[in-house]
Amino acid sequence: xxxxxxxxxxxxxxxxxxxxxxxxxxxxxxxxxxxxxxxxxxxxxxxxxxxxxxxxxxxxxxxxxxxxxxxxxxxxxxxxxxxxxxxxxxxxxxxxxxxxxxxxxxxxxxxxxxxxxxxxxxxxxxxxxxxxxxxxxxxxxxxxxxxxxxxxxxx
Amino acid sequence: xxxxxxxxxxxxxxxxxxxxxxxxxxxxxxxxxxxxxxxxxxxxxxxxxxxxxxxxxxxxxxxxxxxxxxxxxxxxxxxxxxxxxxxxxxxxxxxxxxxxxxxxxxxxxxxxxxxxxxxxxxxxxxxxxxxxxxxxxxxxxxxxxxxxxxxxxxx
DNA sequence: GCTTGACCTTACCATTATGGTAAAGCTTAG
DNA sequence: CTAAGCTTTACCATAATGGTAAGGTCAAGC
Numbered sequence: 001x002x003x004x005x006x007x008x009x010x011x012x013x014x015x016x017x018x019x020x021x022x023x024x025x026x027x028x029x030x031x032x033x034x035x036x037x038x039x040x041x042x043x044x045x046x047x048x049x050x051x052x053x054x055x056x057x058x059x060x061x062x063x064x065x066x067x068x069x070x071x072x073x074x075x076x077x078x079x080x081x082x083x084x085x086x087x088x089x090x091x092x093x094x095x096x097x098x099x100x101x102x103x104x105x106x107x108x109x110x111x112x113x114x115x116x117x118x119x120x121x122x123x124x125x126x127x128x129x130x131x132x133x134x135x136x137x138x139x140x141x142x143x144x145x146x147x148x149x150x151x152x153x154x155x
Numbered sequence: 156x157x158x159x160x161x162x163x164x165x166x167x168x169x170x171x172x173x174x175x176x177x178x179x180x181x182x183x184x185x186x187x188x189x190x191x192x193x194x195x196x197x198x199x200x201x202x203x204x205x206x207x208x209x210x211x212x213x214x215x216x217x218x219x220x221x222x223x224x225x226x227x228x229x230x231x232x233x234x235x236x237x238x239x240x241x242x243x244x245x246x247x248x249x250x251x252x253x254x255x256x257x258x259x260x261x262x263x264x265x266x267x268x269x270x271x272x273x274x275x276x277x278x279x280x281x282x283x284x285x286x287x288x289x290x291x292x293x294x295x296x297x298x299x300x301x302x303x304x305x306x307x308x309x310x
Numbered sequence: 311g312c313t314t315g316a317c318c319t320t321a322c323c324a325t326t327a328t329g330g331t332a333a334a335g336c337t338t339a340g
Numbered sequence: 341c342t343a344a345g346c347t348t349t350a351c352c353a354t355a356a357t358g359g360t361a362a363g364g365t366c367a368a369g370c
Contacts, residue, residue, distance in 0.1 A: 011318095011366065023317065033318085035357070053365055055318055064301070071300045076275040079355075089297045099296050100288035103279055110276045114269055120231040121265045124258055133255035141254050142244045145226045146219070166337065166347095178346065188347090189329065208336050210347055234327075 008052045020058040029066035036066065044069065044083055065090075077106055163207045174212040184221035191221065199224065199238055220245075232261055 011021070026033045037056075039045050045065055048056045058066075068089060072082045084102055088094040130140040166176070181188045192211075194200050200220055203211045213221075223244060227237045239257055243249040285295040 021318075032357080034359090037320095038356080051318095051365095053318080055365080068301050073356090074275075075279050075300065076272070085297070085300065088294075089301065092292060094292050094294070095290045096286050096292060096294035096296070097288045097290065099294045100283055100286045103283045103286070103296050107276055107279055107283065110272050110279075114272045114276070117231070117265050117269045117272070120229070121262055121269070124230050124262055124265075128255055128258045128262065131251050131255045131258070133252045135250045135252065137247060137249050137251060139243075139249070139251035139254045141251070141258050142240070145230065145240065146223050146244065176347075187328080190327080192348095193327080206336095206347095208347080210336080228327090 008050060009057070011051045011053065011055055014051055014055075014057045018060070020063065022056050022058065025058040025063060025066060028063050029070055031066050031070050039066075039069065039079075042079060042083075044079065044086065075106075076110060081106060163205060164212070166206050166208065166210055169206055169210075169212045174214060175218065177211050177213065180213040180218060180221060183218050184225055186221050186225050194221075194224065194234075197234060197238075199234065199241065230261075231265060236261060 009017075009019075015021075020028065022033045022036055025031070025036055029036075031039075036045075040047055045062065048058055048062060051057060065086065068086060069082055072085055077085065081102060085099070088099050088102075124141075127141045127144040130144075164172075164174075170176075175183065177188045177191055180186070180191055184191075186194075191200075195202055200217065203213055203217060205211055220241065223241060224237055227240055232240065236257060240254070243254050243257075279296075282296045282299040285299075
């Protein structure tokens with residue numbers, strides 16, 4: 001398991017060269033070590049070099065990419081979308097139209113989710129405002145849930 | 156596996172009595188047979204009677220409960236919340252206040268999700284409107300994703 | 311040198327709600 | 341009797357993240 005290739009450093013040497021362990025990378029980027037490893041298995045980030053002891057070592061460009069991924073996650077992009085975005089980000093030949101297309105698609109998805117949530121919210125809120133909310137058992141909310149939908153004929 | 160108890164019917168007899176197979180129940184309620192079985196393992200619905208051939212048979216009250224569950228799902232309630240709602244629905248001693256409390260909690264959760272989505276949408280839309288979206292590579296969207304967030308000091 | 315604590319490694323399990331598949335058994339129409 | 345179409349259970353998969361366990365490594369202090 002322990003691969004000794006010519007370039008494998010000891011940890012102290014790596015740190016002296018400004019390289020980071022996975023814990024450092026996590027602190028620097030806000031991405032958990034767990035997820036950094038996960039992104040590696042997803043192919044979202046390339047496997048890093050390792051120390052002689054098999055520790056991952058991260059370079060500055062890796063930190064930047066992890067921050068990019070983190071920001072894109074914070075904007076709600078899926079991993080699949082982020083893979084595309086990261087690829088465009090690292091491609092000097094990209095067209096901004098490609099990026100904008102992805103962004104607009106994601107905005108559209110968010111709009112749909114927002115609308116669905118707002119519709120559910122309104123339906124439930126309408127029921128809730130009709131419910132007195134006291135000690136008595138009769139409840140327009142339960143009645144509404146039980147009776148609104150008729151996905152088939154009543155047997 | 157094949158349990159012969161005194162009350163186990165043959166399928167034809169069960170259907171003559173107005174009972175339903177799982178496929179019928181699925182068609183009548185809009186809940187897939189797969190999910191009906193799943194809800195049973197979750198304890199959301201009680202195990203039904205079986206025919207001699209071990210087929211589940213559903214009574215009218217089961218159909219009603221499944222419709223209740225389906226409607227609550229359509230309103231975005233989680234399974235955990237639905238278990239509580241269904242319990243209240245079937246409890247004649249409930250207070251409507253308990254139901255309303257659950258409903259208001261769910262509305263609050265939806266409000267939070269809506270707000271989070273709207274914030275993401277706005278942030279991304281602001282970037283997108285600044286992107287010309289043409290053949291050139293420079294892109295405020297990518298720049299914004301890469302540079303907005305600084306979860307640590309730059310190394 | 312040896313211990314200790316903090317870190318790293320991999321491998322596995324859990325989450326949520328849903329869908330899919332496979333292998334086997336049952337039912338009913340032809 | 342056979343074929344189609346149902347049913348059964350038991351797995352596996354999803355998306356993104358967290359947790360745990362068992363073991364290796366590093367640095368500091370005695």
